[in-house]
Amino acid sequence: MLLVSLGCESSISPDWQRVEGDVPAPDFTLPRLDGDPVSLQELRGQVVIMEFWATWCGPCRFSLPSLEVIYRKYRDRGVTVLLINQGESPPPVRRWAAGRFTAPILLDEHGDIGSRYHVSGIPRLFIVGPDGNLVYEHSGYGGGLEHNLHLILKDLLGEPADA
Numbered sequence: 001m002l003l004v005s006l007g008c009e010s011s012i013s014p015d016w017q018r019v020e021g022d023v024p025a026p027d028f029t030l031p032r033l034d035g036d037p038v039s040l041q042e043l044r045g046q047v048v049i050m051e052f053w054a055t056w057c058g059p060c061r062f063s064l065p066s067l068e069v070i071y072r073k074y075r076d077r078g079v080t081v082l083l084i085n086q087g088e089s090p091p092p093v094r095r096w097a098a099g100r101f102t103a104p105i106l107l108d109e110h111g112d113i114g115s116r117y118h119v120s121g122i123p124r125l126f127i128v129g130p131d132g133n134l135v136y137e138h139s140g141y142g143g144g145l146e147h148n149l150h151l152i153l154k155d156l157l158g159e160p161a162d163a
Contacts, residue, residue, distance in 0.1 A: 012151050013144055019134040025126065026116040030084065033093055033105040040128070043080055047135075047156050048128040049149065050082040052108070052119045055096040059141035060123045064101065066145040071103035074153055078130070082106055086114050086122060129156060 025048075029039040040048065051067055053060035064083060071081035081103040085093050089109060097105055108114055117126060127136040136152060154160070 025128040030106040047079045051125045063141045
């Protein structure tokens with residue numbers, strides 16, 4: 001018997017690492033590209049997806065639009081997405097983003113927060129649960145980002161698998 005996969009995969013890709021135990025996400029406050037600063041502590045009670053990225057990063061150019069889709073779909077359901085730019089000043093980030101994103105773009109100009117999260121390459125994504133603990137981490141971009149995030153968010157939000 002031949003089984004054909006139709007892209008209805010119902011499990012998270014193996015390159016996503018679940019963080020075991022209670023590992024608090026390092027708190028931070030970072031300036032928003034355009035607007036008030038954002039503090040991770042102020043987002044307690046929500047699921048927070050944060051990706052560290054830069055305008056010159058090719059894989060980031062693929063992941064950021066998918067994260068914007070997730071932000072728009074889940075922002076009214078207790079989920080936020082933070083796009084944390086690494087090592088760049090506001091002008092090039094502003095030029096590159098140019099109205100493409102409604103998800104908050106934060107500036108980690110000196111990489112201090114990236115260092116606290118042990119970011120050694122980008123894109124690097126973390127998911128923080130409502131309790132402030134790290135839940136998942138993921139490095140790079142290999143496709144399937146939206147699919148994997150949908151599965152993870154359904155689990156974290158307590159939604160049925162087919163919702």
